[in-house]
Amino acid sequence: GENVEQHPSTLSVQEGDSAVIKCTYSDSASNYFPWYKQELGKGPQLIIDIRSNVGEKKDQRIAVTLNKTAKHFSLHITETQPEDSAVYFCAASTGTASKLTFGTGTRLQVTL
Amino acid sequence: GAVVSQHPSRVICKSGTSVKIECRSLDFQATTMFWYRQFPKQSLMLMATSNEGSKATYEQGVEKDKFLINHASLTLSTLTVTSAHPEDSSFYICSALAGGIYTFGSGTRLTVV
Numbered sequence: 196g197e198n199v200e201q202h203p204s205t206l207s208v209q210e211g212d213s214a215v216i217k218c219t220y221s222d223s224a225s226n227y228f229p230w231y232k233q234e235l236g237k238g239p240q241l242i243i244d245i246r247s248n249v250g251e252k253k254d255q256r257i258a259v260t261l262n263k264t265a266k267h268f269s270l271h272i273t274e275t276q277p278e279d280s281a282v283y284f285c286a287a288s289t290g291t292a293s294k295l296t297f298g299t300g301t302r303l304q305v306t307l
Numbered sequence: 308g309a310v311v312s313q314h315p316s317r318v319i320c321k322s323g324t325s326v327k328i329e330c331r332s333l334d335f336q337a338t339t340m341f342w343y344r345q346f347p348k349q350s351l352m353l354m355a356t357s358n359e360g361s362k363a364t365y366e367q368g369v370e371k372d373k374f375l376i377n378h379a380s381l382t383l384s385t386l387t388v389t390s391a392h393p394e395d396s397s398f399y400i401c402s403a404l405a406g407g408i409y410t411f412g413s414g415t416r417l418t419v420v
Contacts, residue, residue: 229409238313238400238411239351284350288409294341295402295409297350 197222199287201298208275209306216301218285219267225287228261228268229295233282242283243270275305309335311403313412320391320419328386328415330401336381337403342374345398345414357384391419 198221208214220228226247231239245252245259245268252259256275261268272279285298310333320326330340338359343351355376357363363376373395375387384403388395396419401412 227407231411236398236414236416238311238414240411241408244408294353294356296353299350 197225197287197289197296199285199296199298201285201301203301204299205302205304207304207306210275210277212275214270214272214275214279214303214305216270216283216285216303217267218269218287218298219265220287220296221266222287222289223263223266224289226290227288228259229286229288230257230259230270231284231286233284233300239284272303275303277305277307279303280305309333309403309405309408309410311401311410311412313401313415315415316413317416318418320417322392322419323390325387325389326391326417328388328399328401328417330384330386330403330412332382332403332405332410335403335405337384337405338381339404340378340384341402341404341409342376342384342386343400343402345400347398351400354386388417391417393419395419 201218229244232242233239256273258271283301286295288295312331314329340357342354345351354369355363355365357376357378359378365371378384400414402409
């Protein structure tokens with residue numbers, strides 16, 4: 196089955212700096228790669244996603260890049276703010292009705 | 308956007324009793340729902356996939372007789388933890404799939420005492 200690795204496990208950045216989180220996946224059939232933000236005691240919230248026919252997608256301060264050949268995708272957050280502090284999960288899926296396989300999560304802390 | 312309502316948000320039950328958790332898609336129909344369990348500081352682990360009108364598909368190692376899943380309509384799926392024990396204490400999260408997007412509920416913190 197699919198295996199998703201995520202790095203780093205923790206990341207501390209100063210407010211205004213950029214943060215990058217990287218994930219690799221094993222199943223070449225995976226074609227959907229969402230990123231979720233999870234705050235303490237809450238469910239994951241989709242922040243951005245990308246499908247395999249696209250190499251990059253951007254939404255304001257958040258961007259995701261996908262390298263299908265290398266089987267890795269990354270989340271980029273620019274101009275970080277304290278409210279960006281949370282746990283971020285990457286995930287991968289092989290189809291529209293398939294289960295999501297999650298990465299191990301990255302705890303991001305944005306310090307003042 | 309799509310909203311998934313999950314209840315209760317917190318529940319404490321005595322060992323040996325059963326607990327039901329509801330997951331509703333409020334403004335869309337979901338033919339497929341997923342149930343996850345998350346232990347502290349860990350990732351989400353898929354427990355089962357639920358399709359409306361059919362039996363749930365459980366992941367390896369998940370006891371189907373202990374974690375009963377019912378997906379009777381396109382907007383409601385329930386997870387019942389039967390004969391709960393302290394080791395079942397965890398954060399349970401549902402997810403509904405529609406239009407290729409997975410929307411998550413707010414989670415249920417189950418504590419078994």
